[in-house]
Amino acid sequence: MSTSFETSSSSATPGGSGAKELAPDLALKIHDLMLKARVLEDRLITMYRQGDGYFWIGGPGEEAFNVPLGLLVDKGQGIQHDYLHLHYRSSATLLALGADPVDSLRQMKNTATDPYSRGRNFAGHYSARKWNVAPISSPIEVQYSIAPGTALAQRAAGSKGITIVQGGDAGTAEGDFATCLVWSSRKGTELPILIIVTNNKYGISTPYEGQHGEVRISDRGKAFGMQTATIDGNDVESAYWGLKKAIDYVRTERKPYLLEAMVSRLNGHSSASGANFVKDELDCLASWEKKLEERKLKTRAEMDEMRAKYTQELLEASKRVREEPQPAGESIWDHVFAAKNHVAGEG
Amino acid sequence: MATMVQAIRMALHVGESRLGVTDIFGEDVGPPLGGVFTATQGLKTAWNSPLDERGIVGMAIGLALAGRKPVAEIQFCDYAFNTVDLLKIAGNTYWSSAGDWNVPMVLMTPVGAGIRGSIYHSHSFDAQATRIPGWKIVMPSNPRDAYGLLLSAIVDPNPVFFLKPKALLRAKARPGEEIPGEPGDDKALSKMIDAPLGDRSKWQPEWPKLDDLFIPIGEARTARAGQHVTVLTYGRNVPMALAAADELAREESVEVEVIDLRSLHPYDWTAIKASVKKTHRVLCLNEDTEITNFGEHLVRRIVEELFYELWAPPALLAGAHVPGIGLADNLEHASVPTKDKVKQALKDLAKQVP
Ligand SMILES: Cc1ncc(C[n+]2csc(CCOP(=O)(O)OP(=O)(O)O)c2C)c(N)n1
Numbered sequence: 001m002s003t004s005f006e007t008s009s010s011s012a013t014p015g016g017s018g019a020k021e022l023a024p025d026l027a028l029k030i031h032d033l034m035l036k037a038r039v040l041e042d043r044l045i046t047m048y049r050q051g052d053g054y055f056w057i058g059g060p061g062e063e064a065f066n067v068p069l070g071l072l073v074d075k076g077q078g079i080q081h082d083y084l085h086l087h088y089r090s091s092a093t094l095l096a097l098g099a100d101p102v103d104s105l106r107q108m109k110n111t112a113t114d115p116y117s118r119g120r121n122f123a124g125h126y127s128a129r130k131w132n133v134a135p136i137s138s139p140i141e142v143q144y145s146i147a148p149g150t151a152l153a154q155r156a157a158g159s160k161g162i163t164i165v166q167g168g169d170a171g172t173a174e175g176d177f178a179t180c181l182v183w184s185s186r187k188g189t190e191l192p193i194l195i196i197v198t199n200n201k202y203g204i205s206t207p208y209e210g211q212h213g214e215v216r217i218s219d220r221g222k223a224f225g226m227q228t229a230t231i232d233g234n235d236v237e238s239a240y241w242g243l244k245k246a247i248d249y250v251r252t253e254r255k256p257y258l259l260e261a262m263v264s265r266l267n268g269h270s271s272a273s274g275a276n277f278v279k280d281e282l283d284c285l286a287s288w289e290k291k292l293e294e295r296k297l298k299t300r301a302e303m304d305e306m307r308a309k310y311t312q313e314l315l316e317a318s319k320r321v322r323e324e325p326q327p328a329g330e331s332i333w334d335h336v337f338a339a340k341n342h343v344a345g346e347g
Numbered sequence: 348m349a350t351m352v353q354a355i356r357m358a359l360h361v362g363e364s365r366l367g368v369t370d371i372f373g374e375d376v377g378p379p380l381g382g383v384f385t386a387t388q389g390l391k392t393a394w395n396s397p398l399d400e401r402g403i404v405g406m407a408i409g410l411a412l413a414g415r416k417p418v419a420e421i422q423f424c425d426y427a428f429n430t431v432d433l434l435k436i437a438g439n440t441y442w443s444s445a446g447d448w449n450v451p452m453v454l455m456t457p458v459g460a461g462i463r464g465s466i467y468h469s470h471s472f473d474a475q476a477t478r479i480p481g482w483k484i485v486m487p488s489n490p491r492d493a494y495g496l497l498l499s500a501i502v503d504p505n506p507v508f509f510l511k512p513k514a515l516l517r518a519k520a521r522p523g524e525e526i527p528g529e530p531g532d533d534k535a536l537s538k539m540i541d542a543p544l545g546d547r548s549k550w551q552p553e554w555p556k557l558d559d560l561f562i563p564i565g566e567a568r569t570a571r572a573g574q575h576v577t578v579l580t581y582g583r584n585v586p587m588a589l590a591a592a593d594e595l596a597r598e599e600s601v602e603v604e605v606i607d608l609r610s611l612h613p614y615d616w617t618a619i620k621a622s623v624k625k626t627h628r629v630l631c632l633n634e635d636t637e638i639t640n641f642g643e644h645l646v647r648r649i650v651e652e653l654f655y656e657l658w659a660p661p662a663l664l665a666g667a668h669v670p671g672i673g674l675a676d677n678l679e680h681a682s683v684p685t686k687d688k689v690k691q692a693l694k695d696l697a698k699q700v701p
Pocket of ligand 1: 089138139140167168169170171172200202203204269
C-alpha cells in the first residue's frame, strides 16, 4: 500500500514519511504503548486458541493510529471532557488512555472481574464511564448515530470537550454513517465531533472495491461542508499530526471533521477468520521500530527485550485471570434497570 | 378538562421547567408546528430534527449518556421499526456495561388505529416494545394518567417508552381524569396553551400552575370493579372495555372488572393476580396483531400460575394478524377489536362455568 495520501494538512503533515518528527520522549512512549497493545492482542489470540475465550476481535495493525488517538484525547468523566464512541479494534486506544491490559484478558475470559462488562460482552467491547468511553457494541456503525448526542450535549453546555467517533470502512455503508454526517453539520447547529473511519480496505471478506463507489470515504464529508482528510494511519507521525490537526480543529472551531485513516488489518477480521498474521500487509509496529532504530532512540535488542518482558507479564497474568471467578448465573438479573441516574451524577 | 394531547404538553412543560428535561425533539416537534398531534406546542426546549428515526433514537441515547434528559418522539410508531437495533442498545447499555452507564431517555410515539390512518399510520408497537428488555413501557388511557405517567417516565433513570394511543389524543377527559392544577374550563385552557392557527411567531403559551403527579411505573389501575370477568387492557381499549362493561351490566347483569395496566413493563402482576382470583375469568385485550402478542404473555403466565383459579380458559382479543390496517371503515373495524367484539368475548367468558 502506498504511504502517501492527500491531506488538507499540507504543512504539518505532508503525508507519509515526510511527517514532522515527534520528540523522542513521545516517540518512545507511543512505541511502548504500541508494543504493549500488540503483545496484548497476541495474548488474547492465544487465549482464544487455548479455549480461554470464545471469540477474538481486536486491533493489531491499528496501533500507529489508535495509540496517538488515546494520547490526544482530553480524558475524564462528564461533559467537560471528550467522549469516545469507539469500535471493537480500539484496545490500543484504551491502553493509551491508561487501561490495565489485564482487564482485556478478563473480558476475553469473561470473568466476573471483567470491569467492562462483567463477563457479558465480547473481547474488545470496552465501556469506561470514568473516561467517557461509551459502551462499544457489536452492531456495526450504530455509534455514528449515538455520537451526535454527546456532541450536542457538549455544544449545549459550552464544553471544551469534543466527541470522537470511530468505525470501519465497510460499516460506512450503514445509514448511521449518513446520520452522523447529517446531524453533525446542520447549519447553525454544527457539532464538535471528530468522525473517524479506520479504513483497512475490508469488511470481513468484502474488499473496498466491492462496496465503495467513492474514491475516498473522507470525500463524503465534503458534501456537508466538513473539513476532511485521508491520512496514513500506519505511520505514527502522519497519524499523530493528522489526528492532532483534526482534534485541534474540532476543539477550537466546534465543528465536525471527517478523518479517514488508512490502516492494516494484520490478523484478519477476527477469530471467525482464523486470526492468523497476514504477511503482505504493512506492519506499523515493525516500521515504527525501524524508525526508532534509525533515529538511535532504541536498539533492536532493547525492543526485543521489552517485547519478551511484556509477553511474559501477560502470560503470567493470563494464568492468574484463569483462576478468577466466573460470573454467577443469577447475575443476569443485575443491572437490568438503574435505580439512579448515574450519568447525571446521582449516586 | 384537558385532552390527552394537552396533558402530554403540560407534562412536558413541567418536565422542562422543573424535572430537568433538556431536549424535546423529533420530526416537526419544534416550532412552528409543535408536533403533528400538537403534543409539543409552546415548549421551550422543543426542536425539529432531521427526518431520520435512527438519528433521533441515536441522538437521544447520546444525549442521555452525556447526562441530559431527552424526550424524543417518533412521529408515528410505524416508523420506529427501522430503529429496532438502536432501541435494543438503549435497552441493553446498562446491562452490558454492568451498571457503568445508564440511559435516561423517554421515547414517545403515537400508536394504534382509530384515526383512519391506513397501513402506515395505524400500527401498534406494544408487543414490539415488550420484546426489548431494558425498557420501561407505559401507555395511558386518559389525560390524568398521561400526565402522571409522563412525569414518572421523565424522572426515571432508564429508557422509557411512552406510547400514545392516537385515537384518544383528542378525546375528552371524564370526571376523575383531571390534571392537578388545570383550569376546569376547557375553553380557558385552550386559550392558554393551544397555539393559534396562522401566524404563531409571537405566540407564547400561558401555562397553568400545575402540581406534580407521579403515577408509579408498574402500577395498574382498576378502572371499573366487577366480580364476573376481568379485562386486562391498556390505552385505547380501556374506554372501549368500560363501555362494553357498562352495557353488559345493564343488559346481562354481568359485572366486568376492567384493569387498566398503564405499564406494560414492568407490569402489575399483583393487581392482575388479585383480579383473576376474584373473577376467575380473564380477557386480555389490545389491538396489536395477535401472533406473539403481549396479551399472550399474560395468558401464559396466568395459565401457569393461576390455573386452578380459572373457571374458563383465558382469552386474548387482539388485532388480526394481517399485514396492515385498511383505510376503509370496514377494513379497519375488521382488523382491530371493537366494542361489539369486546362485548361478545366478555359475554362468552362470563357464561362459562367449570
Ligand atoms: C449491523 C451489523 N451487520 C453485520 C455485522 C457482522 N460484521 C461484523 S464485523 C463486519 C465487517 C466490518 O467491517 P468494517 O466496518 O470495515 O470494520 P473492520 O472490522 O474492518 O474494522 C461485519 C459485517 C455486524 N457486527 N453488525
